[in-house]
Amino acid sequence: MIINHPLLGPRDSQEFTYLGDASLIERPDWQAADAVDQFYDYLYLRDNPAGLHRELWYHEQGDRSWLVVTRNTLTHDITSVELARDVAKAKGRST
Amino acid sequence: MRYSGFQVLKQALSGHKGWGRAWRDPEPQSQYDIVIVGGGGHGLATAYYLARSFAKARVAVIEKGWIGGGNVGRNTTIIRSNYLLDGNEPFYEYSMKLWEGLEQDFNFNAMVSQRGVLNLCHTDAQRDAFRRRANGMRLNGVDAELLDAEGVRKMAPFLNFDSARFPIKGGLLQPRGGTVRHDAVAWGYARGADSRGVDIIQNCEVVGFRIENGICLGVETTRGYIAAAKVGVAVAGSSGAVMAKAGMRLPIESHVLQAFVSEGLKPIIPGVITYGAGHFYVSQSDKGGLVFGGDIDGYNSYAQRGNLPVVEDVCEGGMSLMPMIGRAKLLRMWGGIMDMSMDGSPIIDKTDIGGLYFNGGWCYGGFKATPASGMCFAHLLATDTPHPTATAYRFDRFRKGLMIDEKGMGAQPNLH
Structure with a gap:
């Protein structure tokens, strides 16, 4: 698979480490009243779709940026690659 | 027909014209006591033990493709019971004991070879x-x-x-430990289940579950609606996609x-x-x-x-x-x-939906578990209580912190 890095251009997926579903960006508030339930969902449960999947890849052997890759799990086709930083900021996160 | 050396001789002398098919190809009935979704090793073994050990007659196995076309025909055929943790080792040893008696039990040569x-x-x-x-x-x-x-x-x-x-x-x-001819495991269980009255329905995909008031009443399939008092899902890699049709998210990737x-x-x-x-x-x-x-x-x-x-x-x-x-x-x-x-160990448990049961999360170690998985899932479906060797394989172990993490990798599925 070739991942089209937003800053560096097309890179071999071997340079990356895979983490999982991009929802892992949205870490729950540990002070919320239902934090235990929220963390159970966050840590253990997955949508695991057969089709388009937004997922986190880390460019470990490159510029060490985290990317959100949208990839079809049935065909391995990659349709979009964003910097995870931009995705998080668009959701109102400061860092 | 019971397979034996005598049959081989007899059929050889009559031109091998009398073998017949190893299992029927029935039309789905409108209603069953228990429907197993997934005609792989685990689903067929479940149906076999339901019929053999728990005398459940009206059982159907529903398979999207053909039986033996999924992971039971794709693995590297290894059987072993060399686990460390208490939640796992008795279960896998039970599986090994079932392997040791399997061929006599279901009257099929699965080439179980304990070569170490x-x-x-x-x-x-x-x-x-x-x-x-x-x-x-x-x-x-x-x-x-x-x-x-x-x-x-x-x-x-x-x-x-x-x-x-x-x-x-x-x-x-x-x-x-050793190896087993994996295709023969699917075929042996299929033949054994079929001969005890189980309907094995191939080319029949589950497209949804009919759930009312938190109770699963049956499954919608590409060949029509099938009502069932209990539905057991054993679909391995497709677990996430199938259980999503019942509105469930799983601790599985x-x-x-x-x-x-x-x-x-x-x-x-x-x-x-x-x-x-x-x-x-x-x-x-x-x-x-x-x-x-x-x-x-x-x-x-x-x-x-x-x-x-x-x-x-x-x-x-x-x-x-x-x-x-x-x-x-x-x-x-x-x-x-x-x-x-999420911890590298499987789940054999009821779900929060009444009448809907789940067997999955086998990671890449499901083949060796086939007999015990079938027996334990059959036990759960027939008695509503977990088999003694599978009490740890519960859904709620993640919420309660009772993970069975052989490799100590944490909730990172691609590292197990």
């Missing part, structure tokens, strides 16, 4: 870990032997013992695992050998092909095919362990979809 499983160690720390695991196995009444380098050399003199980077220091041997077979070679590898310094395991089939594999590709996939970096990684592991295989040609390679759970 040897895990190699390459450092002192790894040997210590193996010693601990061997003790854990023995405490559960399972055979385990710790070999030194000379002991390994007697069994497998062709290995790369004196590699400067990864010298072989010894190994953990389970003599009762689907990943692709590749496997490989070389051209046929003269007999050289005595049992199953696993490399301890990389991820590579190999055995030799009775036809002579080297059957081997390694790591999962490591990203979510439902594609049933992998990519080349892992092919290279697996072959590097093989070359490092036994350089002689560099001359062998690869004959076939393929992928299967693994239901990788």
Whole structure:
């Protein structure tokens, strides 16, 4: 698979480490009243779709940026690659 | 028809015209007591034990494709019970005992071959870990032997013992481990279940569950609605996609695992050998092909095919362990979809939806578990209580912190 890095251009997926579903960006508030339930969902449960999947890849052997890759799990086709930083900021996160 | 040496002689003398089909091809009925979704090894074994041990007559197995076309026909055929943790070891040993009596039990030659499983160690720390695991196995009444380098050399003199980077220091041997002809497992269970009245319905995909007031009433399929008092789902890699139709999210990710077979070679590898310094395991089939594999590709996939970096990684592991295989040609390679759970251990449990039961999360170790998985799932479906060897395989273990994490990797499915 070739991942089209937003800053560096097309890179071999071997340079990356895979983490999982991009929802892992949205870490729950540990002070919320239902934090235990929220963390159970966050840590253990997955949508695991057969089709388009937004997922986190880390460019470990490159510029060490985290990317959100949208990839079809049935065909391995990659349709979009964003910097995870931009995705998080668009959701109102400061860092 | 009961298969036997006498039948082989009789059929040989009559031109092999009397064999008949091994199982029927029935139309789905409108209603069953128990419907099993998924005609793989685990689903067929569940149906078989429901009919044989719990005398449940109105059982159907519903399969999207053809039976034996999924992971039961794609794995590397290894059976073993060399686990460390208490939640796992009694279950896998129960499975091993069922393997040992399986062929007589279901009257089918599954070529169960207890040729031994040897895990190699390459450092002192790894040997210590193996010693601990061997003790854990023995405490559960399972055979385990710790070999030194000379002991390994007697069994497998062709290995790369004196590699400067990864010298072989010894190994953990389970003599009762081995291999089984995986297709025959699906066929044997299918034939055994069918002869006891189970309907095996192929080319019938579940497209939804009919759920009212929190109770599952049946399944919508491509061949119409089928009502069932209980529905058991055993669909391995498709667990996430199928259970999503019932509105459930699972502690599971689907990943692709590749496997490989070389051209046929003269007999050289005595049992199953696993490399301890990389991820590579190999055995030799009775036809002579080297059957081997390694790591999962490591990203979510439902594609049933992998990519080349892992092919290279697996072959590097093989070359490092036994350089002689560099001359062998690869004959076939393929992928299967693994239901990788958050702690590397499976789930056999009720769901929060009444009448809906789940069996999955087998990661890439489901084949060896086939008989016990079937028996324990049948026990749960028939009695509504977990089988004594499968009490730890619950959904709520993640919420309660009771994970069964053999590798100690945490909630990172692609590392288990």
